[in-house]
Amino acid sequence: MAMILGAEDANDWFYKGEGAANLVLGYCGSSPALLGKVLRVEKIQKGATRSAEECEVLTVHEKLVWAAIGELVESTSKKVIQQAFVTTVLNPLLGTEHMDAGMYVSVSSEFLKIIEKNVHNKRPAWRVDAAEIDLRCDSALLMSDHSIFPSGASKEGSCISVEIKPKCGFLPCSDFISEANAIKKSVTRFRMHQFLKLHKKEVSQLSEYDPLDLFSGSVERINLAIRSLYATPQNNFRIFSNGFLIYGGLGGGMDSIECEAKKLQEMKKAAEDRTKVLIRRDFGIQLDNFLELVSEAIFKSGMLNQLLATQKLDAIDIEGAIHAYYNVIGQHCLVCESLDDASLLHRYSLLHSLSLEESLKIVREYLTATTAKDCSLMISFRPKEGGDLTSNCISLRSSNQHFEYKANYIDMDIKPLEKMVYHYKLDQKIVKFYVENRENGGSPCDFDGGAENIQI
Numbered sequence: 001m002a003m004i005l006g007a008e009d010a011n012d013w014f015y016k017g018e019g020a021a022n023l024v025l026g027y028c029g030s031s032p033a034l035l036g037k038v039l040r041v042e043k044i045q046k047g048a049t050r051s052a053e054e055c056e057v058l059t060v061h062e063k064l065v066w067a068a069i070g071e072l073v074e075s076t077s078k079k080v081i082q083q084a085f086v087t088t089v090l091n092p093l094l095g096t097e098h099m100d101a102g103m104y105v106s107v108s109s110e111f112l113k114i115i116e117k118n119v120h121n122k123r124p125a126w127r128v129d130a131a132e133i134d135l136r137c138d139s140a141l142l143m144s145d146h147s148i149f150p151s152g153a154s155k156e157g158s159c160i161s162v163e164i165k166p167k168c169g170f171l172p173c174s175d176f177i178s179e180a181n182a183i184k185k186s187v188t189r190f191r192m193h194q195f196l197k198l199h200k201k202e203v204s205q206l207s208e209y210d211p212l213d214l215f216s217g218s219v220e221r222i223n224l225a226i227r228s229l230y231a232t233p234q235n236n237f238r239i240f241s242n243g244f245l246i247y248g249g250l251g252g253g254m255d256s257i258e259c260e261a262k263k264l265q266e267m268k269k270a271a272e273d274r275t276k277v278l279i280r281r282d283f284g285i286q287l288d289n290f291l292e293l294v295s296e297a298i299f300k301s302g303m304l305n306q307l308l309a310t311q312k313l314d315a316i317d318i319e320g321a322i323h324a325y326y327n328v329i330g331q332h333c334l335v336c337e338s339l340d341d342a343s344l345l346h347r348y349s350l351l352h353s354l355s356l357e358e359s360l361k362i363v364r365e366y367l368t369a370t371t372a373k374d375c376s377l378m379i380s381f382r383p384k385e386g387g388d389l390t391s392n393c394i395s396l397r398s399s400n401q402h403f404e405y406k407a408n409y410i411d412m413d414i415k416p417l418e419k420m421v422y423h424y425k426l427d428q429k430i431v432k433f434y435v436e437n438r439e440n441g442g443s444p445c446d447f448d449g450g451a452e453n454i455q456i
């Protein structure tokens with residue numbers, strides 16, 4: 001970690017976006033080593049009480065879970081573990097071509113303080129309320145900016161990229177899913193979660209997107225999914241022109257709940273118009289053709305096949321994995337404790353009779369799958385002028401134009417073990433809400449089932 005970013009470097013970084021856990025900055029300075037890079041800075045929930053040291057190291061039980069994976073045995077620092085997680089766990093599953101583990105660089109607390117001040121006005125208010133840059137961090141992740149091609153290679157203004165957060169692409173079929181939750185086997189988690197998000201005003205309308213289309217392996221259905229993502233982008237779809245966001249929301253969905261419906265429609269229409277103009281200007285094609293280009297690239301890259309296989313490592317669903325979790329942490333199972341269904345209890349007793357090794361494997365695979373269900377893809381395009389058509393080229397049948405593309409996964413973070421309890425509660429809450437409210441489109445008035453209210 002030779003590079004150190006100090007106060008004098010802070011103004012070279014601009015706000016690019018954020019998710020729940022990290023804030024991402026683009027580089028506008030002149031250092032050749034940093035051109036074309038982004039810096040991913042960790043955030044901390046407001047009011048969080050964990051000490052800096054607790055945040056930095058794996059818990060005793062996390063060490064157990066990840067101990068079986070070669071390199072990870074040695075590491076106790078989360079940053080080292082994160083890098084090893086990508087190279088040792090994810091690369092064999094997803095290949096190396098589309099992965100970027102990045103590298104950690106040192107940052108001073110002055111640097112972070114200035115950044116925090118500089119980006120404040122750019123951040124969505126609800127993200128500001130939820131979390132802030134963790135000023136205790138002494139490093140941040142430096143990665144390639146996957147919304148552009150490496151500098152020098154592309155003619156100015158000619159790169160358009162999309163970011164897609166595909167979420168879970170399959171229906172679970174685990175025998176450990178209770179009869180009361182059988183709907184999970186026929187309706188996607190994404191669809192059911194939409195109803196709860198609408199009720200909680202986290203989104204302004206139900207998404208048209210169906211992950212089963214995107215992961216279908218059929219180019220026609222992939223195109224249907226891309227059109228739906230474009231119609232209702234939420235936090236699942238963004239478009240960038242030359243690295244700058246032109247369509248979709250910063251740090252979340254485009255349909256920020258802070259806006260009234262009419263204003264939202266106007267903003268969406270303006271973003272659509274701008275996007276169409278830029279696509280026509282830079283690529284000489286209509287929006288429909290661009291969305292076709294995106295679909296073809298997803299189909300051709302085969303990335304989603306590998307991602308789906310990784311997601312399916314969650315073979316017994318959280319309703320099964322949660323029992324393995326309690327085996328791992330060596331505590332009495334709170335889920336079984338709250339059940340009075342003898343047949344279910346019998347099924348779960350099979351899980352509680354597994355060896356520690358078997359339980360660790362279930363938990364490890366569950367956590368790996370969770371990362372694959374929450375990551376995003378970034379695909380960048382530029383017109384291909386002359387020369388041979390390489391394997392990374394798409395030819396648009398409709399206009400006989402050729403485009404080069406590159407695709408990368410982003411947000412490959414390892415998930416904390418303790419989050420499994422939250423996942424279980426959220427899962428129960430999503431299904432309960434959907435079952436009770438699917439008839440009325442997801443906007444009832446008397447649902448109080450916060451994840452924290454589910455009894456276990």
Ligand SMILES: O=P(O)(O)O[C@@H]1[C@@H](OP(=O)(O)O)[C@H](OP(=O)(O)O)[C@H](O)[C@H](OP(=O)(O)O)[C@H]1OP(=O)(O)O
Nearest residue numbers: 019020021193235251252370373374415419423426
């Ligand atoms: O549980 P989910 O499916 O809502 O996923 C969470 C995401 O919500 P969304 O994609 O909007 O539904 C959530 O995204 P948002 O904050 O809603 O943009 C995070 O990605 C969260 O992961 P982490 O806390 O950053 O590690 C995600 O949590 P994990 O489930 O990946 O732990």
Ligand SMILES: Nc1ncnc2c1ncn2[C@@H]1O[C@H](COP(=O)(O)OP(=O)(O)OP(=O)(O)O)[C@@H](O)[C@H]1O
Nearest residue numbers: 017018019020021022024143144145146147410411
């Ligand atoms: N390498 C990258 N190149 C370009 N843009 C990036 C890169 N990494 C992240 N971004 C942008 O920053 C945003 C936030 O990054 P990221 O998804 O890693 O945050 P997160 O907090 O981990 O997300 P989540 O809420 O899914 O956990 C992304 O949605 C994307 O627009």
Ligand SMILES: [Zn+2]
Nearest residue numbers: 323333336348
């Ligand atoms: Zn149990």
